Amino acid sequence: MKAVRGLFITLEGGEGVGKSTQLGWLQNKLTRAGWPVQVSREPGGSELGSKLRQIVLRDAMTPKAELLIYLADRIQHAEEKLLPWLRQKQIVLCDRFVDSCEVYQGISRGLGQPLVRRLHRLLLPPALWPGLTVLFDMPPEEGLKRACLRVGENDRLESENLNFHRTVRQGFLAQAEREPGRIKIVNALGSVKEVNSRLWETVQPCLQAWERDG
Ligand code: TMP
Numbered sequence: 001m002k003a004v005r006g007l008f009i010t011l012e013g014g015e016g017v018g019k020s021t022q023l024g025w026l027q028n029k030l031t032r033a034g035w036p037v038q039v040s041r042e043p044g045g046s047e048l049g050s051k052l053r054q055i056v057l058r059d060a061m062t063p064k065a066e067l068l069i070y071l072a073d074r075i076q077h078a079e080e081k082l083l084p085w086l087r088q089k090q091i092v093l094c095d096r097f098v099d100s101c102e103v104y105q106g107i108s109r110g111l112g113q114p115l116v117r118r119l120h121r122l123l124l125p126p127a128l129w130p131g132l133t134v135l136f137d138m139p140p141e142e143g144l145k146r147a148c149l150r151v152g153e154n155d156r157l158e159s160e161n162l163n164f165h166r167t168v169r170q171g172f173l174a175q176a177e178r179e180p181g182r183i184k185i186v187n188a189l190g191s192v193k194e195v196n197s198r199l200w201e202t203v204q205p206c207l208q209a210w211e212r213d214g
Contacts, residue, residue: 006086007210008128009203010097013136014168015158016147017188018195022136023095025196026203030091035207038085041095043070045077057155063109070101071119078128086128089214091207098124099133099183103171104157108164113171132206134199135176136188140165143188 011019023039030037044053052073056066074097085092098120106113144165147158176183184202188195 005089005214007091007132007206008082008086008094008130009091009206010094010099010130010133011136012096012099012103012133012172012183013188014138014140014143014165014172016143016145016150017136017138018146018192019095019136021192022134022195022199023093025192026199027093029200030093036088036090037093038081038090039093039095040077040081042077042097042100043073045073045082045094046080048076049073057157060156063105063111066109067101067105067111067116067119070105071123074098074101074120075123078124082128083125091210094130097130097133099135099172099175103168103175107171107174108160108167130182131210132203133179133183134202135172135183135185136195137169137173137185138188140169 011023013019020041027037027039042049043056044050052069056069056073061069082092082094098117101120102113102116105111106116140162144158144162147154173185176185186195186198186202
């Protein structure tokens with residue numbers, strides 16, 4: 001198999017933590033500095049994925065069906081987009097990836113984090129694991145307030161109760177504790193600019209290491 005030489009960075013967190021705004025900012029900053037950058041998101045990073053996103057965020061379904069739709073979305077996205085970009089030595093910024101699945105389906109839906117990880121290990125290309133995962137953290141009460149201010153209806157997962165969102169936050173923090181080398185926590189409270197600089201402090205060492213080793 002051809003070596004994957006790109007840098008894969010994922011952005012994670014609960015609802016309304018500001019991931020997408022921060023991802024846009026990071027994309028601009030890296031592009032302006034001349035880095036080769038691609039951005040994507042899950043669910044919905046491929047053409048098939050856009051259709052799966054509509055279904056999984058709207059239609060009622062069992063937790064296991066939900067897990068398998070997120071997995072189908074991810075496998076298609078990985079093979080069609082992520083792996084080719086990484087083989088072309090791009091920096092790939094992805095809004096949500098495996099950690100969201102381990103937390104939302106594994107922990108909050110109760111299917112078990114080990115089961116979800118096992119399925120990913122079995123089905124995803126092994127080279128496809130993030131080099132850095134930035135976890136934007138804030139109390140779910142605050143994030144949900146922000147998510148409610150967005151235009152449009154809240155989706156099926158955003159509409160879950162506060163308890164569900166508390167398990168999501170705890171789940172992400174537990175992931176970070178298990179893998180402190182890969183998952184870095186960024187405090188998502190404060191102004192967009194404040195979070196921009198915390199994000200940059202987190203990403204910069206990783207970029208330097210990648211450039212050095214590349
Ligand atoms: P988004 O609003 O950040 O685009 O994410 C869509 C929703 O999908 C969000 O509530 C988290 C959820 N989700 C999962 O439950 N499992 C997954 O694997 C992914 C990628 C997202």
